[in-house]
Amino acid sequence: MHVSGTITSVHANAENVAQSLSPDNGGFMTVTAVDGCVVAKISGESLRSVIATVDDYLVNLSVSERLS
Known part of the structure; x- marks a missing residue:
């Protein structure tokens, strides 16, 4: 099964x-800043x-x- 969100x-x-948050990605997610938002794309098996x-x-x- 593959799960993502x-x-x-x-x-x-x-x-x-x-x-x-980028150092915490660990290969299971990507974190980017887009138009004043933080977007985390997460996936796993x-x-x-x-x-x-x-x-x-x-x-x-x-x-x-x-802290920011």
């Missing part, structure tokens, strides 16, 4: 937030791995947003 969030400093990746991403996104 996209998370888009709006940020005043989208470029900074996206850059701070199992639902469990995608859920874990999304969970990690959301925690890191929250921290990055507070």
Whole structure:
């Protein structure tokens, strides 16, 4: 099974937030800044791995947003 999805969030400093999240990609996602938004495209071969990746991403996104 292949699972994929996209998370888009709006940020005043989208470029900074996206850059701070890039080292955490780990091959399961790409993170870019587009028109004031951070766009994370996530994919994996199992639902469990995608859920874990999304969970990690959301925690890191929250921290990055507070620090930016």
